[in-house]
């Protein structure tokens with residue numbers, strides 16, 4: 001995967017547009033997400049480990065909001081010979097194009113179907129593992145329940161969903177301290193105060209974070225009987241829910 005340096009917000013801009021997963025972002029996304037999300041590398045690797053636990057032969061795996069295909073590649077490495085199909089779905093054409101190159105770079109006997117579509121419009125069926133790795137937070141809040149319900153219905157018994165998200169906290173003191181540590185993480189990874197504040201403005205209207213109780217309630221209400229956080233670093237977490 002390419003490692004072009006993310007300098008998108010490095011120069012002063014008086015009119016910051018809403019954040020979009022366009023060609024510019026797709027070109028630097030591997031660097032952007034690794035320098036922005038604490039634990040991203042570990043989450044990607046563990047999604048592959050979860051594939052060992054949950055993926056059954058002749059089933060489907062869905063990577064929803066697949067971006068450059070990092071989670072898809074991690075899963076695919078662990079399911080050789082199971083005759084499964086992976087559906088990697090993203091509505092950004094630039095992401096899909098780059099994802100195509102990344103997937104093609106590695107040999108495997110598992111078919112990856114790359115689909116440029118809205119994850120709200122695709123059918124989920126015969127699924128053993130569904131991944132929403134930092135994608136749900138970009139969906140309008142009122143569409144989130146329906147998506148999780150659709151995923152629940154398309155999962156086979158014993159199948160799992162992995163959801164990774166940035167969290168919001170009701171407790172202002174906790175919000176402040178964990179946000180501070182996240183910003184320090186970005187600074188330590190070379191982002192300037194200008195880059196941090198301009199990106200924050202760009203994300204303000206498009207990345208709407210839920211609280212952890214809201215995520216857990218949604219998963220429970222959609223029918224998931226087993227729900228847990230398996231990773232958290234500051235205000236970023238990853239959850240697993242099993243049908």
Ligand SMILES: C[S@@+](CC[C@H](N)C(=O)[O-])C[C@H]1O[C@@H](n2cnc3c(N)ncnc32)[C@H](O)[C@@H]1O
Nearest residue numbers: 021065066067070090091092118119133134138
């Ligand atoms: C933060 S990135 C996900 C990172 C990726 N899952 C990974 O593990 O590297 C969010 C992705 O979701 C996609 N996305 C956002 N809303 C979407 C939607 N409604 N339908 C399909 N893809 C969507 C974006 O284009 C973007 O590529």
Ligand SMILES: O=C(O)C(=O)C[C@]1(C(=O)O)C=C[C@@H](O)C=C1
Nearest residue numbers: 032033036037134166199203207
């Ligand atoms: O919260 C931030 O500052 C982020 O940059 C987070 C985040 C994410 O969680 O997806 C936002 C946009 C990019 O996709 C990479 C990281």
